Amino acid sequence: MIAMPLHKSVAIAAIAFALAAAGTLTLNDYFVYVVTIGAIFATLAVAFDVLLGFTGYLSLAHGALYGLGAYACALLTSRYGLSFWVALPLCGALTGAAGALIALLAFRTRGLYFAVLTLGIGLIGHQLFLVLPNLTGGVGGFVGIPGPEQPGWLAVHATTYYALLALTLLLVTFVCALLFVRSRLGAECLAVREDLTLAQALGIRVASARLAAFTFSAVFAGLAGALFASISSFIAPESFTVLGTGFQLVALVVVGGMGTLWGPILGAALLTALPEGLRVAATLSLLAYGVLLLIFIIFAPQGIASLISRAARRIGGGGREP
């Protein structure tokens, strides 16, 4: 995707979005819901990949940032009466600011220590959702969050409208991520990922590059959280745990393919659909999920994206990989 001209990448993304949106119109309520959740997780995964795949930093605080966006939207819309469309950018700004603060703290460390530090922040965030019942509803959750206002001219069922919103947010996130990774900052992030010491020696603005990557991913995690809260009408701390959402994001990006942007979308599609598809054999679904992760990590560590790229090269070149 990197090698492809920007306008072509955006055009392909727009076509994929249009096809997905058109497909959504034909689905029943349940599959529309699966698409909606899949698109929200794909948004999270694309944003997360900017940090993990393009900058090389594993954050486990993103479940909490996702939750921060969700609770902020819940408070702004249900307690303060703001429209979802006003609350949405505020949630993005809030999580972006929180992400920048976390980044300033966390980038004092690197490698394993960075992951452990963000793990701590993720745990603190989840605990705060639990122990501040006046703000968050505590363990009982936040009930009665208004849904996004639907324009009168869009004559579709509410669940379809939510799916279209989730797909739109995914498209916007993808395009913004594409612009980011192809910018000078993105190139600096790649240099940081490849060799931090060399990047510093070359005079690359390491601090600003990784701060920008963390903030970028935090903003879109917050937007995804806000949309999730608004379309669910109910949120609870369980949805924002480190062991749940935090590690799930890592799985989506690893299975999909780190550093590809479209790979995490495939990872989100697969890992959202899989538990639903295996619902008939519910006792086996988690087992299958784990086995799939093992298979990808052992046999295809570059994820689905690399498998598809390899297959495309073979078909296109008609021969072996170099």
Added chain:
Amino acid sequence: MKTFITTLSLCLATGLFGAGPSIAQAQEIAIGDLHPITGPATFYGLPESRGIHLAAEQINAAGGVKVGATTYKIRIVTEDDQASPTVGVAALRKLMAADVRYIIGPLASGVAPALKPIIERSDKVTQLIDGSIADDLTNGKNIFRNQATVSGYNIAVVELFKARKFGSVAVMTDRFHAGFMGSQSKLMADLKGLGANVLGEEYYKLNDTDFSAALTNLKGKNPAVLLIRGYPAEGALITKQARQLGFTGQVVWEMVSPPSTVLKNISASEMEGVFNCIPPTTEDYVKLGDAKAKALDAAYRGKFGEGPGELTGLSFDAVHILKAAFEKAGSIENAAVNKAMGELKLADVPALTTKYTAQPDGRLFDDKGQVDLRGVVSVWKGQGWEPMTNLSQ
């Protein structure tokens, strides 16, 4: 040969080899069974699901549901919510997409609030909650509950403290149990009002195994009662560890606790004398000699090869409540059935195995769609719980 093939084709086309048009095809009402069939709450959810299937099977065998001139068979569609809000919402969406308009469940107090906004927005779904005890779930319009609320559980705790005049209490509560957490401050205020000093409140979570730090802290305050609110696996471990740490006071549970689950983590002798404050379970009714409960117990054992779960009776009742509502409404449309549910008298559902208290006007549900089902006190004797008839002794 040609004639044979033609005849065969006609037979297939008209369905004569099956229950074809010559025999009237029974119409069906699909009822969704939304419970944790897998995951940490399976020991509650599976017996509930089985109770629903058993009730439907018995109703169908007895002729089905007579709605006006039409007789319907009940078809149960089971979905597993794994006691998780996210999975539960997806399961509900799946049932709704399959045009299942009547839902029994869920069990988990974390799942029910996540389903509520979706069900409230729909005029094509009626929900009957048979498990979750969290407050404020019903609306009396299309969400009803034949399980107690957590406030109903607390009544038994308060009655016990009143009868025994306990002077102090220390509490351990499952932090992730929405119902218990939501009612904790009210219960503590009620106990203080009875003169019981609340010496400490500690929290734990599902699957915790070491409670010694919290228990050492609480034991140091020398409470007369250790009140445990949550799930039985942890309840058993807390009780065992409290005894090992030398706590000699009264242990009181507030949780639905199948003895088979309890005894995995504690011996029967260590459980001796522990009180439990919940509404009577199917097993309690069987022990009290209730004929309907005994019939349910026998049928369940016959079908599944083991005894019913503690909430099986509620799930079994839920199917009969819906049946009565369909017949009273004379329709299977949600609006009519919802209205009938609200007007249903306790006497309209003779098959109920649980002893609900009728509303003052004889109805089963109050205006908010909630039954009156109160906690009672049981005591552990030998291998299981025994209902207490005299709280003072």
